[in-house]
Amino acid sequence: MSLNNLRDLYQQVILERYKKPRNRGKTNPVDRYQKGHNPSCGDTIELTLKLDGDSDRIEDVKFEGEGCAIAMASVDLMAEALKGRTTAEALEMVQKFQAMMRGEAEFPQELRKLNVMQGVAQFPVRIKCANLSWHTLKAALELQQGVKPAGFVSNE
Amino acid sequence: MTIAQERTLASKVRADFPILHQQVHGHPLVYLDNAASSQKPKAVLEALQHYYQTDNANVHRGVHTLSSRATDAYEGARDKVAAFVNAATREQIVYTRNASEAINLVAYSWGMNQLQPGDEIMLSVMEHHSNLIPWQFVAQRTGAVLKFVELTDTQEFDLDHFRSLISDKTKLVSVVHVSNTLGCINPIEEITRIAHQYGARVLIDACQSVPHMPIDVQAIDCDWLVASGHKMCAPTGIGFLYGKLDLLRSMPPFLGGGEMIADVFLDHSTYADLPHKFEAGTPAIAEAIGLGAAVDYLTNIGMDKIHAYEEELTLYLFDQLNQIPEVKTYGPQPNATASNRAALASFTTGAVHPHDLSTILDQAGIAIRAGHHCTQPLHRYLNAQSTARASLYFYNTREEIDAFIVSLKEAIEFFGSIFG
Numbered sequence: 001m002s003l004n005n006l007r008d009l010y011q012q013v014i015l016e017r018y019k020k021p022r023n024r025g026k027t028n029p030v031d032r033y034q035k036g037h038n039p040s041c042g043d044t045i046e047l048t049l050k051l052d053g054d055s056d057r058i059e060d061v062k063f064e065g066e067g068c069a070i071a072m073a074s075v076d077l078m079a080e081a082l083k084g085r086t087t088a089e090a091l092e093m094v095q096k097f098q099a100m101m102r103g104e105a106e107f108p109q110e111l112r113k114l115n116v117m118q119g120v121a122q123f124p125v126r127i128k129c130a131n132l133s134w135h136t137l138k139a140a141l142e143l144q145q146g147v148k149p150a151g152f153v154s155n156e
Numbered sequence: 157m158t159i160a161q162e163r164t165l166a167s168k169v170r171a172d173f174p175i176l177h178q179q180v181h182g183h184p185l186v187y188l189d190n191a192a193s194s195q196k197p198k199a200v201l202e203a204l205q206h207y208y209q210t211d212n213a214n215v216h217r218g219v220h221t222l223s224s225r226a227t228d229a230y231e232g233a234r235d236k237v238a239a240f241v242n243a244a245t246r247e248q249i250v251y252t253r254n255a256s257e258a259i260n261l262v263a264y265s266w267g268m269n270q271l272q273p274g275d276e277i278m279l280s281v282m283e284h285h286s287n288l289i290p291w292q293f294v295a296q297r298t299g300a301v302l303k304f305v306e307l308t309d310t311q312e313f314d315l316d317h318f319r320s321l322i323s324d325k326t327k328l329v330s331v332v333h334v335s336n337t338l339g340c341i342n343p344i345e346e347i348t349r350i351a352h353q354y355g356a357r358v359l360i361d362a363c364q365s366v367p368h369m370p371i372d373v374q375a376i377d378c379d380w381l382v383a384s385g386h387k388m389c390a391p392t393g394i395g396f397l398y399g400k401l402d403l404l405r406s407m408p409p410f411l412g413g414g415e416m417i418a419d420v421f422l423d424h425s426t427y428a429d430l431p432h433k434f435e436a437g438t439p440a441i442a443e444a445i446g447l448g449a450a451v452d453y454l455t456n457i458g459m460d461k462i463h464a465y466e467e468e469l470t471l472y473l474f475d476q477l478n479q480i481p482e483v484k485t486y487g488p489q490p491n492a493t494a495s496n497r498a499a500l501a502s503f504t505t506g507a508v509h510p511h512d513l514s515t516i517l518d519q520a521g522i523a524i525r526a527g528h529h530c531t532q533p534l535h536r537y538l539n540a541q542s543t544a545r546a547s548l549y550f551y552n553t554r555e556e557i558d559a560f561i562v563s564l565k566e567a568i569e570f571f572g573s574i575f576g
Contacts, residue, residue, distance in 0.1 A: 069509060
């Protein structure tokens with residue numbers, strides 16, 4: 001088996017996050033809620049955000065759900081990286097992450113932890129797994145505060 | 157059949173499948189995703205090539221030589237399919253794009269017109285989405301009610317539950333013959349017999365059985381049976397519907413267009429006889445001819461032989477999987493001769509998510525399916541987010557199962573080292 005290729009994809013950080021995610025649960029209060037779904041495999045996440053209304057900053061992000069190692073590590077790392085960011089900055093990070101999945105960008109020094117997901121770009125069929133959380137985040141941020149989401153966003 | 161003989165069958169046919177002889181990520185391809193789609197033998201590829209190189213023209217249209225040859229080949233393939241499933245007449249075989257379209261044909265032509273509010277449609281929880289969603293459409297439109305047969309403790313079709321659900325309100329029983337996820341072989345003759353006692357019609361989704369075992373529609377006595385070409389060595393884009401003659405005659409056309417007409421006026425039309433009434437527009441001519449070539453190929457090997465060989469593979473596959481403690485399989489364990497289940501295994505491995513497992517196996521050249529296999533309600537019923545599935549065909553070997561098992565163990569170890 002080409003274990004070297006696999007170690008690029010399944011870096012230690014990814015496997016550790018999969019095993020012991022640090023951001024599972026629900027924020028208190030829930031200022032934004034969005035469910036994301038990858039219909040081709042059935043993976044589902046539920047994302048909650050706590051926002052500071054005055055500064056438009058994300059105070060906390062949590063997730064629930066089940067998925068593969070890539071999806072779970074991606075959402076856990078994302079949750080951590082978002083804390084303290086403004087919603088505008090978070091939307092820029094969505095763009096950046098998606099560009100990274102195309103092999104066209106990487107995160108700067110202060111967000112370098114997210115760069116462990118870079119290996120996924122070499123496995124095109126798995127990009128969806130890594131993108132699920134970011135896709136869901138985008139939908140959550142674009143919702144008006146206090147508006148209930150119509151359903152889940154699909155990652156297709 | 158002895159092991160020596162069964163090796164002879166796989167080794168005899170493997171040369172017929174050019175695609176199998178390649179490396180993937182530096183390893184020999186081990187193709188174990190046959191329940192999703194089978195590979196095609198040279199005979200089928202050559203039939204496609206021959207058609208386009210020598211006979212290509214539209215069917216049932218022209219009087220010229222090429223059109224006549226194309227029509228003969230297209231209709232000749234229908235005869236082959238009819239004989240393959242033992243239909244009494246060729247008119248009972250309607251070409252469709254795939255099994256989904258065949259079920260939709262019955263749902264729209266028969267279901268939408270015949271069912272009334274309160275009528276019951278009986279399905280099972282193990283149905284493929286293709287045998288679920290068309291009936292959801294029918295129920296929403298007609299007011300008919302969907303009922304679902306559940307599973308036994310061994311995750312097979314619960315015939316007792318079926319008996320308890322069926323009544324005079326049941327107008328249709330539509331069930332899968334072989335589950336693409338559980339692998340169980342459902343007692344469709346018994347199901348059909350009971351359904352008919354209540355005057356219900358019966359549709360059999362035979363996508364996972366027609367490619368793997370002899371099928372006799374007259375012995376089953378079902379009202380309709382559908383199958384898909386690409387799972388039985390034929391090209392994609394072609395499948396078929398079998399139906400009882402009087403029933404097909406009574407059903408109105410599904411799609412309108414060329415080919416399906418007799419006389420057309422500006423405000424009304426009369427329709428062609430069976431089977432062309434249901435084949436609107438220029439059909440998938442090459443693909444139908446390819447299906448005929450696939451039927452010839454399978455018939456020459458012998459469906460009995462294919463089935464017997466696959467039973468041996470099933471026993472070996474489960475014997476190997478059962479030795480890995482982390483592996484949990486779904487559906488029934490094979491009985492002594494594996495006569496109760498198909499040569500496929502859906503499974504989970506604890507720490508390794510099916511998607512991750514599929515990526516890891518792919519790096520070793522091994523193709524398996526990961527996900528819900530188009531049976532989301534079944535996965536919900538089984539309380540499984542998703543499963544991995546290895547599905548075999550008659551060209552697979554024990555050595556391929558061995559390669560799969562070795563890599564599966566390595567994957568479990570790879571993740572286990574983190575989780576240990």
